[in-house]
Amino acid sequence: MRTEFILTFCFFIADILSFSQSIVNSPHNLSASGTGEIKSLEEKEICIFCHTPHTSNPERPLWNRSVPGTNYMLYKSSTIKAIPGQPDGASVLCLSCHDGIIAPGNVLNRKYEIDFGSGAETFKYGKYNLTTDLSDDHMISFFYGSALAYADGELKHPENLLPPVTLEEGKMQCTSCHDPHKNTNKNFLVKTNKYSALCLSCHDKKYWLRSAHENSEARWNGAGISPWIGTAYETVSENACENCHKPHSAGGHEHLMKYEAEERNCLNCHNGNVASKNIEAQINKPYSHNVYSYFKVHNAAEDALVFDMHAECEDCHNPHASYNAEANAPFVKGYNEGVKGIDQNGNRLETVQYEYEICYRCHADSPVKPVSSINRQIEQNNVRLEFAPVNPSFHPVVAPGVNPDVPDLAAPYSVSSIIYCTDCHASNGEDSPAGPHGSIYPGILKYNYTTGDNVTESYYAYELCYKCHDRSVLINGNSNSFQTKIHKKHIVKEHTPCSVCHDSHGISITQGNSVNNSNLINFDRNVVSPVNGIIRFEDTGLFSGSCYLSCHGKIHNPKFYN
């Protein structure tokens, strides 16, 4: 009988010690037999650190710890629709250790604090200790009802949360994501967060399923800073949300971004170490949308029309939506899917349809828009007005141009073509990633475009223009002598840059007209001067016109061309 008893007991002990999914071999076994980093010196019991069978705290279930106070700093964000409250429900139980205030060994049913020796010193911020500042942790203790799901627009209906994620009396609590008794999935997660399966049990981000951050199998090449500190996952797809977000002790606090500096969340991967294209190298060029220059100016909830000048990656890219897909101008490419913009009529858009609508956020009606570097006869810095299809002339960004005959256009361009802003404004270098990230040329231009005066003509001097406007046709003409007369005379012989006569964006109908401002004519006032108070071009038909002005000491009053 006794032998039988001993054997049974042995089996029993062996059983509980070998449970693979038990609290016994999890870091929550704080008894001396625990295998985790933090454990008591001599305590034999496991459950005691949280539970007692008798004389428990009024908190359930059979709680054996004091309940912490309610002076937590709560999560804040410009985009949350939930109403944050002080921790309650199961969450206060977790915080009775994890806020770092009450020692792990301080339990109610023992006269003396259970001794952890120096082990408790490893209870550090960023690992186990959330501190009482919960502004860098995922929100808890908020009602997650259908109203919240509706208001947010990117949350699952509370009845459709993916199991085993549950709410506690309608509220999200620590226990929605964590099961303190089972560590099967690491960090006591109720399910694995590979491919962000846990996050996506509640979060239903628009566009996410075809985004590159959801689908990319790219891996870190081992250079520079690991983009995935804190996860055991090895591809972009596996890390998913955790590429950029951190559910606890997030460096950026708001939106739980890993890093406080917005661009770091992007550029730790988009530097050639994970993503193949090195955006960081483009930003470091002398002319760039310099995301380093702005810190916490960008706001995810900001107006589509930008009032505080800044450029962050998220102004042009939606990391939940962005995917690798080209498009035909003017339609937005996959890289810029799902971002805000301003349409050609000046209306705010939650989601752009055309790429130029993104540019219009800062370069059109914004009161802080940058100004042109060229001092023109007609000054206009609102590119929305410059590109309007009702204008006397414009580069075909919004609609095909008005000029029915442009003989120098190189294939595949024709007078019915539409081009992107980013065909001209982009990172220089043939293999550089698309988009106006950074360039060695002013204006973030893809190719060199010499302005000013007294420029020796070469392919390089006006490479930007010559990419579409065939150099030999433009200078030497084909069947039409007009090209030779005008372009060769001015550009080659008189060393006059294209920009002296032509305003590359367009001339707004609000300022110009089809007689004086066809063919993008809007003179550079630093080079061209008035004669008798007049500085004017007059269109007199196809390939014919007159100029009234003074240039390089030559008086045109008028000079007629045909």
Added chain:
Amino acid sequence: MKNITLVSLMILFTNIGIAQITGSKHDFSGNAWNTSGQICIVCHTPHNADLTVATAPLWNHDITSVAAYTLYSSATLDATVGQPGNESKLCLSCHDGTVALENFGGTTSGTNFITGSALVGTDISDDHPISFVYDAALAAADGGLHDPATTSSGLGSTISDDMLFASRMECASCHDVHDNVNGMFLRINNAGSALCLTCHDK
């Protein structure tokens, strides 16, 4: 891990020799209020036992008359907790603090009541629930409990056979009133929370 098993076994061997009520906290032979100087008499009598007390072996102690204890409740509790069953009322006849310790053998006018940490009181909402049916259905509903009908208790048979009373959990599921080898009169040494983890699948 091997060490822990060995240590557990050593404790077990050492303790088996002294498994008895004598000298335990339930040995009241030396207490002033127990003028009999006997041990068993506080609860039992060989003759003229109180037959009105159900499930009580030769009962000799005045029985508690509390009808409505404040019961444990919790949002995550799946069991249906009832007023203490007869088995547990025997314990509560001292431990709820309403019946004097010396109220046995017909005495009803005692003045010594239980005090200190042994006093459970009539508010048992801060104590582990008792007097609920613990069966396979409860285990399934809870998700964190072993099936008592198929899980070894470590005491020779299943949890149902060894620890439950007509499928109900009662005080005596965890406590052996006569044997204090494990401390707290626990039936299983709670090192490694082995007693808790007999039922709780955590």
